[in-house]
Amino acid sequence: MPPRTETIPLLPASPGTSRVLTVHRFGQPGARPKAYLQASLHADETPGLLVLHHLHGLLAAAEARGEIRGEIVLVPYANPIGLAQFANGMHLGRYEAGGGGNFNRNWPDLYAPIVDGLEDRLGSDEAANVEAIRAAQRAHLEAQEPGSELESLRLALASLAVDADLVWDLHCDDESLMHLFLIPAHWPQAADFAADLGCRAVLLAEDSGGNSFDETFSTPWTRLAKHYPQHPIPAACLAATVELRGFADVDDATAAGDAQALFHSLQRFGVVAGDPPPPPTLRCQATALDATDSVRAPATGVLAYTVQLGDEVEAGDVIAWIVDPTAVPEHARLPVTTRASGLVLSRRSQRYARPGMPIAKVVGEDALPHRQGDYLLED
Secondary structure, three states: OOOEEEEEEOOOOOOOOOOEEEEEEEEOOOOOOEEEEEEOOOOOOOHHHHHHHHHHHHHHHHHHOOOEOOEEEEEOOOOHHHHOOEEOOEEOOOEEOOOOEEOOOOOOOOOOOOOHHHOOOOOOOHHHHHHHHHHHHHHHHHOOOOOOHHHHHHHHHHHHHOOOOEEEEEEEEOEEOOEEEEOHHHOOOOHHHHHHHOOOEEEEOOOOOOOOHHHHHHHHHHHHHHHOOOOOOOOOOEEEEEEEEEOOOOOHHHHHHHHHHHHHHHHHOOOEOOOOOOOOOOOOOEEEHHHEEEEEOOOOEEEEEOOOOOOEEOOOOEEEEEEOOOOOHHHOEEEEEOOOOEEEEEEOOOOEEOOOOEEEEEEOOOOOHHHOOOOOOOO
16 A cells, blocks of 8 residues: 555634645554654754654655555644744744643643543453553544644644554754653663664653643553553553754754664564664663753853763762853852763753753753652753
């Protein structure tokens, strides 16, 4: 079956405007495993757009060879609203300009609306339980009526991904090394996936807060398993946020390599036929997200880093200085220290900081007291 392309119109935001999602489909509809991949939900995060461009070519060639065993849904741009948001030449694709907030927060809850209705639909057959849960989640989404363009975007993307076995949401950080966000139930199942991508960190949280896209599809399974311990319920959707390094890491060679890594992982999960090469050596172990210090600026000023990406630091080390350009030199510099010992994973590319602004991530191994709570993400 050749690849199919369709478009899904969004609810118009105003007269004379319209936006659509483009969706590429490979394999037989309904075949298993099903993989869903999307790029640039944060629309100013460009690397995924080029990676999926290259992956499309690999998948089309595999389709022509009859090698697509499951079903693959590929959304080359997940956010046409954010792709259009420019102000004075600057792309502002992380937040919805109409007041809708961060595009990767507040996704539909696929646990609370269905949990009580499953009481009489679950039994001792794990596969049957998975199908019952997916049917309930699909029915919940089908019953929704979007009231805005943003709601129609969320509903369309969620409906495409809701019954997938794999959901891979491609993002990037500011200046960063490759890393993944997962729930703990999917480690070490995803270890070869992280190795294929060359990840330098895998950050685990049962619920990182904010209802991000990936956790919309992963966390309901573990919550349902806890609610119904008498019934076998697996963590049936391996959903991951893939952080493709930094904003500026966009070139054909890098993107082609990442696309090949994704293709190899699709083979390992049985979505695509063929024998991938042995996975590369895993470059990290998974760590709890609350052990990663999200270092924030203590004051306003010029940001002068003392560390590079990939450096190993100790708790208490100075990783940057905040320089007050108005002060005399001996009083102008304020040290910024990390509370974690470990790898410098990310930095801020813009070198002017304001109080409270995240300026770096340092991946530690021990839970940090100031990182406890319901919200572990950076907004």
